[in-house]
Amino acid sequence: GEDVEQSLFLSVREGDSSVINCTYTDSSSTYLYWYKQEPGAGLQLLTYIFSNMDMKQDQRLTVLLNKKDKHLSLRIADTQTGDSAIYFCAEVPLSGTYKYIFGTGTRLKVLA
Amino acid sequence: NAGVMQNPRHLVRRRGQEARLRCSPMKGHSHVYWYRQLPEEGLKFMVYLQKENIIDESGMPKERFSAEFPKEGPSILRIQQVVRGDSAAYFCASSGDRNTEAFFGQGTRLTVV
Numbered sequence: 001g002e003d004v005e006q007s008l009f010l011s012v013r014e015g016d017s018s019v020i021n022c023t024y025t026d027s028s029s030t031y032l033y034w035y036k037q038e039p040g041a042g043l044q045l046l047t048y049i050f051s052n053m054d055m056k057q058d059q060r061l062t063v064l065l066n067k068k069d070k071h072l073s074l075r076i077a078d079t080q081t082g083d084s085a086i087y088f089c090a091e092v093p094l095s096g097t098y099k100y101i102f103g104t105g106t107r108l109k110v111l112a
Numbered sequence: 113n114a115g116v117m118q119n120p121r122h123l124v125r126r127r128g129q130e131a132r133l134r135c136s137p138m139k140g141h142s143h144v145y146w147y148r149q150l151p152e153e154g155l156k157f158m159v160y161l162q163k164e165n166i167i168d169e170s171g172m173p174k175e176r177f178s179a180e181f182p183k184e185g186p187s188i189l190r191i192q193q194v195v196r197g198d199s200a201a202y203f204c205a206s207s208g209d210r211n212t213e214a215f216f217g218q219g220t221r222l223t224v225v
Binding site: 004031035040041042043045048088090098099100101102103104105 | 143145153205213216
């Protein structure tokens with residue numbers, strides 16, 4: 001099947017690190033993306049990783065990719081209340097590079 | 113350089129009416145994609161269009177839904193005889209070609225009452 005799986009909810013305290021996990025399905029996926037969606041808003045691209053990379057760091061964001069387990073994670077360091085949102089991972093399969101496959105989203109709640 | 117523009121942002125329709133959603137791609141982009149996000153779900157691919165052509169409509173419901181991307185003007189997603197189950201956020205994305213990153217619009221939130 002083409003299900004990209006994410007846990008539905010995550011709650012962290014302000015200042016802690018958040019780790020959002022994603023399991024994807026297609027081992028031939030070329031890119032894997034992380035998007036942020038605030039309430040009533042569109043999708044904001046946060047970061048992405050090529051499938052030939054294991055890790056990518058971008059300021060407070062760290063993406064880890066385990067191709068063997070088809071597991072992707074997004075770590076947010078020093079989480080702030082403004083990080084509260086829904087986070088989607090998306091894979092881009094080699095068979096259809098325009099056909100992003102999105103996870104169900106993880107709702108991150110940051111407690112002050 | 114404006115991003116992908118969708119309008120309206122919010123649309124309310126009664127059951128049985130028609131809904132027209134518009135998407136203007138980023139400047140220089142000729143590839144447009146429509147996705148639907150049902151409540152509490154992720155986005156699902158619906159259709160991929162290039163100017164005047166439908167390339168892949170494998171995610172589009174067979175009835176009542178249609179999409180076009182004319183030579184001039186925005187891409188239109190049209191839903192005829194809307195039902196409550198059509199209530200969702202509809203996102204448009206565009207890219208310069210099919211293998212490069214797609215940029216998403218803010219979405220149109222359709223509510224069918």
